[in-house]
Amino acid sequence: STLRLPSHPDYNQTTLTCTATLPLPPEIDELEFDKVFTWTMSGTDVTSDATTPTNPDGIESISTLTRDLTIAGDIVFRCEVNISIPGDPVVSNSSSMTIIVLGPSNPNKPTDMTAVDILHNEATIQWTVSSITYTPEQ
Numbered sequence: 379s380t381l382r383l384p385s386h387p388d389y390n391q392t393t394l395t396c397t398a399t400l401p402l403p404p405e406i407d408e409l410e411f412d413k414v415f416t417w418t419m420s421g422t423d424v425t426s427d428a429t430t431p432t433n434p435d436g437i438e439s440i441s442t443l444t445r446d447l448t449i450a451g452d453i454v455f456r457c458e459v460n461i462s463i464p465g466d467p468v469v470s471n472s473s474s475m476t477i478i479v480l481g482p483s484n485p486n487k488p489t490d491m492t493a494v495d496i497l498h499n500e501a502t503i504q505w506t507v508s509s510i511t512y513t514p515e516q
Contacts, residue, residue, distance in 0.1 A: 380476045383447060392477060393444040396457035400437055410435035412462040417443050420454050447479045 383390050398413050412435050417428045428443040439459075447453060458472035488505035495502040 380478060382478045382480055390447045390479065391444065392447060393442055394455055394457070394475065395440060395442045396459065396473070398431075398439045398459040398461065398471070400461060411437075411464075413439045414460045414462075415439070415441040416458045416460070417441070418454075418456045418458075419445070420452075447477060450479050453477045453479060 381392070383392060396415060396417070398415070400411055400413075413431060414434075415425065415428065415431050416423065417425045424443065424445075427445070428441050431439040431441040433439050441457070443455070443457075454474055454476050456472055456474040458470060461469045461471075463469060486507070488507060491503060491505040493501045493503050
């Protein structure tokens with residue numbers, strides 16, 4: 379999935395949640411299955427920035443990663459979970475999300491511009507702002 383965020387404080391902090399659920403029949407739900415979460419951001423390991431997984435050997439485990447995204451461009455976050463099942467090889471599953479951080483954009487052109495209150499050395503100009511686009515002050 380894809381999310382678009384402006385590169386501007388108050389709007390560019392994102393928290394991603396990765397949940398690993400291992401559905402088990404009731405007769406074996408007391409077994410422990412270790413889960414190891416690995417977070418990457420555009421290919422770079424950022425696992426140390428994520429929360430320690432809740433209930434890492436239980437049926438459901440959750441890890442979150444919060445980042446301030448301040449550089450415009452596409453960022454791909456991936457959460458991979460490796461689950462150790464006794465007597466079987468390690469099971470691995472991953473999911474990813476692309477976040478597009480929007481940079482500053484040019485303002486929209488004004489419409490309905492008119493000069494009012496015209497005097498010999500000054501005038502008042504009025505216009506309509508057609509729409510507001512994210513354009514941080516530089």
